[in-house]
Structures are given as structure tokens and as C-alpha cells.
Amino acid sequence: MAPRTGTATRERLSRESIAEGALELADREGLDAVTIRRLATDNSVTPMALYWHFKDKDALLDGIAERIYSDVRLPGADQRTWDIQLRAILEPILAAVRPHPLVSELLAERVMKSIPGLILSERAIGLLRSAGFSPAEASQIAAFLLCSIITLVTSEPGAREKAGEDVDAITRAKRAQLESLDPKLFPNLLEAAEFFLVCEDEDSYYARGIDFLIEGVRGLLTA
Amino acid sequence: MAPRTGTATRERLSRESIAEGALELADREGLDAVTIRRLATDNSVTPMALYWHFKDKDALLDGIAERIYSDVRLPGADQRTWDIQLRAILEPILAAVRPHPLVSELLAERVMKSIPGLILSERAIGLLRSAGFSPAEASQIAAFLLCSIITLVTSEPGAREKAGEDVDAITRAKRAQLESLDPKLFPNLLEAAEFFLVCEDEDSYYARGIDFLIEGVRGLLTA
């Protein structure tokens, strides 16, 4: 008889399946919902079962980060100018992180803790080295670029509010707070209030972010 | 008889004294050490006492962030070019955040939750507006610049290791991990390994960071 399959099947636990479930949970309900005990019941298992697959909770979060970094699809290196190639690296990273605004805060401190993260760091540093930066400069700039991509996602206006289900209750409260400010003291804040609450156009938001980063590198190069 | 003063005096609790104590604790032992119960015993008081001064733990963390933002000393506006003025804003922000690498991760999502944070945001947006950016652009760029300053501090190589007391035990472990990488696959990472572990020169690290940000803005402006 073939093993049972279907919705009620209890799959064998594995690092990957646990991390995948944890990521989906975090995307839906936020990182605070990711709890050893919650994951255990979601997997129909005892909390201690998870400790066979992960040393501790921090290692489990490393696993979530690895899962996201493994989505990055880097293009092959070529002979185009450094700015074109840099864009070709940054965009796939953004594409991998962007679906996970509630989880992105995990990523910065965890790049060096997984093979996919190491690969993408190696690639970025190599590109910056060949553009003319020293090892010290290249490693700092590469780290900063990655952090910046993550920051763009983490702080995309409106994105983080998806954690609580009362999406626009939070937005309304924030709007009320901003609009209660003294217009004499905070004219510019009031003029721009709407752009802190929701993102007018996500694509142009991210395009501007990437442009900023590439121009920043160019500025350091020609200084 | 004058009220007792000296080392054993139990001061009256206040929002400010609690936040100050919490910040010092976080600077010494990291944010995980900042616990309602720990702060209570540090203040020789019951955990519930803190709930009179702060709605909940999140509000207490807001208080810590406000404490740091209140250290920012902005210069008066003047008629110099936008890049000079932008530098004159970014540097005092950096100066306020830099002493608190273990706490800086709190700051990004909390700028708009205190008067000092609102003031500095207003100022940055105003400057970018007068440099020629639209309200949407100015607010996005201002938010990104602030996040970037914070990121520079949060991820300054070696800074975060000061949480655990075994400072160079952690550094040694990280070095071992990096040096165990295959030199064929990660040549650039290995060449730059040292710069991920400790910061060669903090001042040039931060100078490069600020230069990057200003050049990034210039790039968007001339695009």
C-alpha cells in the first residue's frame, strides 16, 4: 500500500520544511508569531522535536534567512561596465527580498551565515574590486549595498502594516497623528504625510532606491 | 532635614529616568537584557510600577529611541549649497547614534514617534525640497538617508560583538568560519575577511558612508 498523501498527511520534519513553514507564518503574521511552540503545533509535533533539526531558535531564524537568500538568481559575470553589472546583481536581490517585508529585518546580520548569502557577497565584492576599490572599501560598500536593499523593503511605506489584520486602522491612526502636527513647525512633513503612509508607486520607489545606490558608488569612484 | 542623597538613594521614577537606565543597560548588555522585570529590579521597584509610566514595553522602547534622538544637535539653516547643508545634518545624527550600536536597530521605525525625531525629519525633507525634489521624492530620500546612517552604526564591523563579554572569542569564531571557505570559490571574501571582523579605521568608515549618501543624492538630482 502506498503511503497516504493528501491534505491531512503529516510530512516528515526537515530543516527545509520547518524553515519554509516558519517563513510563510512570518509573512502572514509577522516575526513575533514565529515561536518554537507555534511551529511545533503547526507541524503537529512536540516543541522539542524542532531542537533535533535546529540548535536553537537563532539557528532556525538563520534557516529562514537562508531560504530567502536561496531565491536570489544571480546572472553570470560578463564584460559590461561595472554600473550595468551592479544593477544586474542588485535587482535579483531585491526581487528575492521584496516578497518578505515582515521578515527582511532578519537578513542583514545573517548574510554570512549561509552559502547563498556568501555567494552573493563574494560576487558583489568581486565586482567592486574590479571596478577599482580596495578590499577594505569593496567589503564595506558591498555590505552597505545589501543592507540598503533590505532597508528599502523593510521600510517601504505601508508594507509593514500587513502584520496586523486591521491594515488601514493602523494607517488611519498614523495619519491622524501626522495631521495633528503644528503646520508652522512641520510644513514639509505635512505636505509629504501621505507618502509616509502608503507607497504611491512601488516600482518607482524601488527604481529610485537602486539608482541612488549605483550613483552613490559612482560618486565614491570618481572622488 | 534634607532628603537623603548618595549612592543608596531611591530616586522617584519618571519616564526619563527609566528610559535613561534602560538605554545604559542596553548599551552594556544588549537589547535582549532590557526587560520590564530587569528594569524593575534595577530601580528597586515592582514590575508593575513601570506600567504607570509606559503603556507597554513598546512604549518604553519608544522612550529609549526618543532619548537618543534628543541628542541630535542640528545647526541652523543657512544659504550654503544643499550638499554642504545635508552633510551638516547627517553628521550630528551620526554623532548621536554612534555611541549606541547595540540599540540603533530600534531607531528606524521610531523616528516619527517623538518630537526630536519629527524635527530632524522635517529638517531633512525641507532641505531636499529646496534642493529640487518633489514631496514624494524628498520624503522617501529623507527616510532612506536616516535609515542608512543607522545601518552604518548597526553594522559597523566588530561593534555589535561588544554585547557578549567574550569579545574576541566571537571574533575568533567568525574568523575561523570565514577562513574555512574554499579559496577557489570565495577569493574576494577571503581577501577582505579581516574587514568584516574589525573596523580598520572607524572615522574613514563613517566618512565613506556619509560621502556615499551625499553622492547618491547628487546622482538622483542630476539624473
Next chain:
DNA sequence: ACCTGAACACCGTTCAAGT
């Protein structure tokens, strides 16, 4: 190899009560 059961030492927070 993979998982369970019971227990420990912590959390944040509510609610009613004291002065």
C-alpha cells in the same frame, strides 16, 4: 536517527487593591 514528557527559569501583562 528522530521524537516525546515533564520540568525549569524566565517573559509581558491584567486586574484589583493599597496609600
Next chain:
DNA sequence: ACCTGAACACCGTTCAAGT
């Protein structure tokens, strides 16, 4: 106004044990 006491519903984690 400011703080206490007792209690609740959670955490992560250790340790010994089962199959």
C-alpha cells in the same frame, strides 16, 4: 498620583527517556 501583590498565559530550553 504612584505603586504593590497575586495571578495568567505565554516563552525558550535542558534533561532523561522512549522507539
